[in-house]
Amino acid sequence: MKFVTEYRDASTAQQYAQAIAQITTKPWTIMEICGGQTHSIVKFGIDELLPQEIELIHGPGCPVCVTPIELIDKAIALASLPGLIFCSFGDMLRVPGTQKDLLSTKANGGDIRIVYSPLDAVKIAAENPTKEVVFFAVGFETTTPATAMAVYQAKQQNLKNFSMLVSHVLVPPAIEALLSAPNTRVQGFLAAGHVCTVM
Template structure:
């Protein structure tokens, strides 16, 4: 298939691995931001092709994994209300809250549905005027435009029985938070190509300059990732640090301006809690005052409902997303924590690092 097969060519992958080995003269630690890239790396064994000097660490780019447990508890509480149709992308259903997950609510009779687009929720709302339809809007800049479009259309069409729990997060502030940490290990980044397809990559150049780390906008296929690593190593070895675009077949420097205008119309930048990491200022998108009516937390919890932030005790997902640990370093990996009974979101999300290791590196599970 065009644009797929040539990016999965094994001979070319080996060529890139050899080219990287030829360039490298010392150890380097490179973080791939996005969980989709992590899955490709683990699935295709890209890390095992690389010379021993290169360490890949997995970043916080799994939006489901970083959604705070308090918000998941709030979403679960809303989903359990009578006369609510609660809609979510599929991998959110198994993410554990403090006591249960959305699938448990569904099993107990709650109307919890999987949707593929937030716009599907508007159709549901119109078809069910006696119900409240709520969408759990989770994602990075990649999925935020579709959420914004749903909010915009709901406002324009005066659809009163639609609302959303918004937990959109932004990549550049998370990168800065990582780089500002005194125990940061990252010397170069592979930035998430799909995020840059929407946002462009102007935001990354000041980060590369300020922290002196190469930032390579990278795609998701094996050859994309190997090219990204090659470009990153080339800069590192030359003591250079700038933002470079590997994913030219999808990413334009300024991104998708129409999508960005829509984001501007609907959202404002807000502080956001990241599960396992903590609050990062300016790292979230919240609904503007004009759209406050469709904020489900305001609609259902005018008294500012909250539950304590508490994770499952053995879960070290925060350390994994900061790049300090790998999934198999977690004592619960593959034993107490499996996809059938996850203790943390990274074991069930389609972009979670633990799910990738469980699926493709079963030899790492302690017997």
């Protein structure tokens, strides 16, 4: 199974579901780590294909969802400053702070720009030398190398107007906390492959 159409083949999916049901001999509680996994599991009905002995629990979710509200408020305060360009991934704009979100800050005149890579923010800083450019670095371990590369590139270009507000989240401490919690029901994790590769 290498291609998208093969993943959507009902007979192949049913064969896998039957194979899983045949080898499941006891109840299992499995937690998916990534919000993207949760989305795909629900969207494609994978949870409905599994035998009733397998219970899926939604885990820590995406780093966007677990960004501390204090950091969201700092981001909003920075983005509200005149003469400052605030760069962020698009999914952060609707995350609420205590009073408002970045999207409403943008609507009220904040110079907030959606970027697809930290290097986009470096480019914006190079193109706007008279303005401070702040990149909101949010993500799991997987986004940390790109954030580090942005810092490296900004230093290489001698950019004095580039800075970051950082909220990187580590997956292992979250897993350890879940496993060490009293009365935990989690028996296994469906870990995000890209996070496992970096860890």
